[in-house]
Amino acid sequence: MPLLACRRFVLGLAAGVAAAVVTVPVLAADPGQLIQSTATDAIDIIKKTTPGPARQAAIQRVLQTSFDLPYMGQTALGVNWNKATEAERARFLKAAESAEARAYSERFGQYGGQTLTVGKVTPRANGLFIVDSQLSQTSGQPVKLQWEVRDAGRGLRITDVKVEGVSMIMTRRSDFNSYIQSHGGMVEPLITELESRAAR
Amino acid sequence: MHFKVQAACATLLPRFWPGIPRACGGPGLALIIESVSKSMTAGVRRSVFAAAVAAALVGGCASGDTGAAEVWDPIETPNRFVFAINRTVDMIAVRPLAVMYRDGVPEPAQKSVRNLLDNLGEPVTAINEVFQGDPSRAATTMARFLVNSTLGLAGLFDVATMFGMQRTKTDAGQTIGMWAGKGVEPENGGFYLMLPLAGPSNARDATGLMVDYAIDPFQILPIALNVDWFYYSAPRYALNVVDYRSRTMFALDDLEKNSVDYYAALRSAYTQNRAELIRSKREKADTRSELERRDNLALVR
Numbered sequence: 001m002p003l004l005a006c007r008r009f010v011l012g013l014a015a016g017v018a019a020a021v022v023t024v025p026v027l028a029a030d031p032g033q034l035i036q037s038t039a040t041d042a043i044d045i046i047k048k049t050t051p052g053p054a055r056q057a058a059i060q061r062v063l064q065t066s067f068d069l070p071y072m073g074q075t076a077l078g079v080n081w082n083k084a085t086e087a088e089r090a091r092f093l094k095a096a097e098s099a100e101a102r103a104y105s106e107r108f109g110q111y112g113g114q115t116l117t118v119g120k121v122t123p124r125a126n127g128l129f130i131v132d133s134q135l136s137q138t139s140g141q142p143v144k145l146q147w148e149v150r151d152a153g154r155g156l157r158i159t160d161v162k163v164e165g166v167s168m169i170m171t172r173r174s175d176f177n178s179y180i181q182s183h184g185g186m187v188e189p190l191i192t193e194l195e196s197r198a199a200r
Numbered sequence: 201m202h203f204k205v206q207a208a209c210a211t212l213l214p215r216f217w218p219g220i221p222r223a224c225g226g227p228g229l230a231l232i233i234e235s236v237s238k239s240m241t242a243g244v245r246r247s248v249f250a251a252a253v254a255a256a257l258v259g260g261c262a263s264g265d266t267g268a269a270e271v272w273d274p275i276e277t278p279n280r281f282v283f284a285i286n287r288t289v290d291m292i293a294v295r296p297l298a299v300m301y302r303d304g305v306p307e308p309a310q311k312s313v314r315n316l317l318d319n320l321g322e323p324v325t326a327i328n329e330v331f332q333g334d335p336s337r338a339a340t341t342m343a344r345f346l347v348n349s350t351l352g353l354a355g356l357f358d359v360a361t362m363f364g365m366q367r368t369k370t371d372a373g374q375t376i377g378m379w380a381g382k383g384v385e386p387e388n389g390g391f392y393l394m395l396p397l398a399g400p401s402n403a404r405d406a407t408g409l410m411v412d413y414a415i416d417p418f419q420i421l422p423i424a425l426n427v428d429w430f431y432y433s434a435p436r437y438a439l440n441v442v443d444y445r446s447r448t449m450f451a452l453d454d455l456e457k458n459s460v461d462y463y464a465a466l467r468s469a470y471t472q473n474r475a476e477l478i479r480s481k482r483e484k485a486d487t488r489s490e491l492e493r494r495d496n497l498a499l500v501r
Contacts, residue, residue: 103458124491139307148491165476165490166469171455174270178464193460 031129031149032118034156038066039116039133042104046111060101068150068157069097075159076172077187080180084187092187095194096172102198113138116145127151128159271392271471279394283463286399290445298445310443312356317440318367319348319355320418327415328370332378332481340365370477372415373408377478380404386478387471387490397441400470 041062049055063069073093074081084092119132131147148160160169176190183189273279301310322345329338344360344367352359361367377386390403401409413419422432452466459465479490 099458103454106457107454128491130491164473165479166472167490170472171459171465171468174468175459175461175465177270178461182461190460 030121031131031147031156032121034066034149034158035131035133035147036116036118038062038158039118041066043111043114043116046108051106051109056098056101056105059104060097063097063101063104066158068152068154068159069093071150071152071157071159072169073097075169076176078173078177080177080187083185088187088191091195092191095191095198098198099194129156271467272388272390273392273467275391275393279392280463282394282396286394286397289397294441294445295449298442298449301442302446302449310446313439314443315348315352315358316355317436317443318358318369319345319352320436321369322348323417324372324412324415325368325370328372328375328412329368331372331375332370337368341368370481371405371408372411373405373474374478374481375411376404376408377474378481386475386482389471389474392467392471400466402471402474405474 042059045055045058045062049058070093073089073096076096077084077092081089115136117134117136119134122130122132124130127150129149131149133145133147135143135145137143144164146162146165147158148162149156150159151157160167162168179190179193180187305313322341326338326341326345329335329341344365347360347363347365348355348358351357358367373389377389380386380388389405393401393403393406395401395406395409398409418436419433421427422429455465455469456462475490
């Protein structure tokens with residue numbers, strides 16, 4: 001084999017391996033591992049940054065890589081998703097994404113020594129995984145967190161978080177639906193409200 | 201008019217809200233306590249009746265319940281009105297007090313207050329655990345109560361947990377939810393109800409609140425012994441409110457800040473949280489799991 005071709009082959013192989021290594025955390029085969037790595041990322045961000053635009057941007061990247069945001073947005077809008085135009089859907093997803101990133105970046109002011117212990121992973125018939133976990137705090141009772149993970153063709157992604165039985169998606173769904181109902185059944189006012197909150 | 205309001209308070213308040221600071225004032229208090237002590241059996245009978253009514257209501261809306269439906273809230277307008285008043289009172293008085301308590305009172309003192317209040321609540325939990333068909337759990341709770349009331353200096357210190365007896369907390373709302381008919385989802389607690397000062401509830405849990413009040417030895421005893429409301433019930437209630445508010449501060453602030461309709465978000469979160477507590481007590485076959493309910497979301501998407 002000519003030297004040049006051989007080198008190209010080795011380089012190609014190396015690139016392939018590198019690509020595989022890089023994508024492993026995202027395409028984690030194990031839902032428990034996905035939760036663990038996401039939690040590690042989040043704790044890392046909280047440790048290194050203070051609340052502000054930098055932290056929000058970092059959190060937003062985690063949301064984009066570990067969460068199935070379009071799916072979550074669709075579930076949160078419920079029946080109203082069908083009423084919305086393509087443009088409205090895109091705007092809604094964008095606004096909701098930055099609203100969540102902002103909420104998470106402000107939720108934890110400073111790192112308070114919390115650790116996440118991943119427990120049982122339960123697969124369900126419809127391709128869904130339920131991951132149990134516990135958030136231990138330095139003071140007070142541990143918090144029960146349950147994650148919903150599914151693979152919709154883009155690798156495993158988180159689709160919901162339940163804190164002590166309260167699902168983030170279901171709460172948003174009620175919240176958004178009630179807002180839409182009180183604004184003449186239109187999705188537009190909700191998007192405007194979310195956008196103005198993101199700009200604040 | 202003033203007299204009328206007072207009379208209404210005298211009949212309603214003692215049963216609904218244990219020891220709520222009664223706005224109707226001093227002279228009526230002795231009367232209230234007297235009337236309650238005299239009508240205790242009648243009160244219990246009435247509570248049982250109310251439980252039956254609530255059970256009928258809970259059972260009445262069981263059919264066609266998919267997880268996609270919103271919480272049943274037929275009296276949303278009055279509920280929102282009460283919620284607005286609650287929020288105002290909270291903003292002016294309760295929240296600032298809870299913040300001062302959280303930040304100003306030393307951590308060990310807060311812990312002792314919590315232990316004391318928890319200890320006073322143990323008998324109610326034990327009675328409910330008996331009715332939930334878990335006498336061994338009830339025995340542990342009573343053992344905890346006895347240990348903490350003596351060795352723990354009237355409940356100020358939670359010695360029982362150090363002895364390996366873990367604390368459990370349950371209420372009559374959960375007992376009713378547990379024994380609701382087969383197929384009645386725990387999310388279905390009858391109509392949603394916003395209680396003045398006490399906050400979110402529903403037909404099931406408000407009934408449970410009344411039952412808990414009627415069976416609580418630490419509400420019956422002071423009445424039987426003629427202890428003035430001012431020296432026992434009022435401080436207990438006030439401490440409960442401040443302690444509870446300081447513990448829910450983080451979650452409620454977060455929910456308020458990140459929702460577009462706080463009332464609806466709280467309604468959903470409350471219902472889900474209560475359902476989770478009840479679901480963990482019910483037979484697996486009795487209800488669909490929360491996830492099975494949510495599989496229906498796909499139908500309305």
